[in-house]
Amino acid sequence: MTFENYLNNKIMLADGAFGTYFASKYGTGALPECANITDPSKVIDIHSDYIKAGANLIRTNTFACNTLNLGPDMKKLGDHISAGCRLAFMASSLYSDTSDIQDSNTGIPNTGISYTDQSGSDENSDARINDTNADNQGKRQIFVAGDVGPIPFIPGQDDEKISEEYFFMVQTMYNSGIKIFLFETFAGIDNILKSLNWLKEKKENEPDLFVWVQLCSNQHGYTNEGIHVRNIIKELSAKKLVDAAGLNCGIGPASMRNILDEIDFTGIKYVSAFPNASFPQGMLSRPIFSGNEKYFASKMEEILSLGADIVGGCCGTSPEYTSKIAELDLSTKKSHAFKGEADLSIKVREKDSSFWEGKTSKKLIAVELAPPFGADDKKLMDSANALTKYNVDAITLPDSPSGRTRADSILAGLKVNSETGIAAIPHICCRDRNVISLRSGLLGAYMNGIRNILAITGDPVPTLMRQEARSVFNFDSVGLMKVIAELNREEFYRDPITYGGALSYNRPNTSVELSRMIKKIEAGASFFLTQPVFSDEDIEKLAFFKDKMKEANPDVKLFCGLMPLVSYKNALFIQNEMSGINVPDEVIARYKPDMSREEGEMVGVSVVRDVIAKTKDFSDGYYFSIPFNRVYLLDKILD
CATH class of the missing domain: 3.20.20.220 (TIM Barrel)
Structure with a gap:
């Protein structure tokens, strides 16, 4: 079953936060993406925790894979992305009865990379897989989405170079067997347009590819670039660049529900919502989230009532949040019922106050x-x-x-x-x-x-x-x-x-x-x-x-x-x-x-x-x- 086939029949439950859950589970402030190479069993464990909690979609541990975080070596960046993809497929294979691109022996996309645990633990990744397979009963289909996060803005950065780096990420994921491409926590789409257009062309010959963008806003719907998310989604729709669009991060579920209801999703086939556990509160250099699973699930039920097709969690959420959402009715698809923006036809320009108005005959x-x-x-x-x-x-x-x-x-x-x-x-x-x-x-x-x-x-x-x-x-x-x-x-x-x-x-x-x-x-x-x-x-x-x-x-x-x-x-x-x-x-x-x-x-x-x-x-x-x-x-x- 392809991802779209699934979405046409059921609501997709995705995983929750990787970074904040990784920090709390292992008591570390280290960059989680580094564990793709140095400690792969920890990555597989987190994917497994979410799958066992009920998630049918997991995201690769690649959100912060970029040259600002990992250094300028593009080979190193590619290795971390490929590793993140392979580990997600490995975790998926423990519970899934099918795989889109399979190695004949393992059921895992064959990228030619092998992994061993470099953390000093007595257990290596292969042992972890064997133990889980022994305990696992009743396999189901688990989908894997390649996760592309935003490259932090640096003054004077070369936009073309940034665009090329995103393109490199996407190509690396594609070559690693990824068919679901998720760009999340973005404030705008200018620097990913090349990647989106490339995927759009690929999809013409590979219809099972799935392209998805999630935007991050404040509680009023504005991104860090000062643009309202409804205008970015309108652009995505007009250019027919994505299969799904939605919101993630930045805000809690109640605020996200209200903002989603303001967006006109006409032209967007599937809508997603991945709120934070709550609105983040600063505590030294690390944000603290004070939400609770029961409240979160109740608000996610409201989001589902609007017609959301893909739901999950972002910062501060954990497998406990996923399991609470899994208790909701996810088998009944609902039509999109988002109100959309107010009629803009009443917004008519009445005056021109440019400093040259009425001065056409002079320098x-x-x-x-x-x-x-x-x-x-x-x-x-x-x-x-x-x-x-x-x-x-x-x-x-x-x-x-x-x-x-x-x-x-x-x-x-x-x-x-x-x-x-x-x-x-x-x-x-x-x-x-x-x-x-x-x-x-x-x-x-x-x-x-x-x-x-x-x-x-x-x-x-x-x-x-x-x-x-x-x-x-x-x-x-x-x-x-x-x-x-x-x-x-x-x-x-x-x-x-x-x-x-x-x-x-x-x-x-x-x-x-x-x-x-x-x-x-x-x-x-x-x-x-x-x-x-x-x-x-x-x-x-x-x-x-x-x-x-x-x-x-x-x-x-x-x-x-x-x-x-x-x-x-x-x-x-x-x-x-x-x-x-x-x-x-x-x-x-x-x-x-x-x-x-x-x-x-x-x-x-x-x-x-x-x-x-x-x-x-x-x-x-x-x-x-x-x-x-x-x-x-x-x-x-x-x-």
């Missing part, structure tokens, strides 16, 4: 003003008020650039806007805040009238400060844009936030930055600000990016970065100490060490005017970073 001007290091905002506000006479369209406010604390960009932006009437564009970076704080800040900004935002990943915390401050980086700027897009759909639809990103045209690898730009556009970015431009070479690069921008979305705007260097010393500093800004020697040569202040400023004005003349045919506007807040230079530049 747009944005000026950066840095919030102060201290509480004295006189220089900031003097400069902001001075800009009112230059017909400036927006003032941008950086978010503690270079990891040095400044006044909050959102709050500073609110004050600038309220006093000058000029649109404020606070930069919001991912370095200092997790998704909870970022969403909170965005909601507060919106309540107070902020409608334009620059989403950036953020500079790292300086080395000398890392004992006092830690970077957060739940995600990068693309992830932040997705959070804003989600809020625009759910909360701000009447007058959505306009957001843009940075364009680092000077990256050594142009293709990487081009890919990043396209991802930002796909995430909803409607404008880009660049680093200051000085050379003809950089102007050519910028024109290239603008052409690609038009191909992706002709409405996206490009703001060419401009910086009037005001002295020889200022020019040397920017050339040598500011990464990402290319100041060629011929520009430096236009300055003299003994120039007066006025002479230095006029050279800076002249250089900027030259760049404007060379970019006016493709740039939608200009983004000024003016040293030392000398905003009066705009009078000469824009004349």
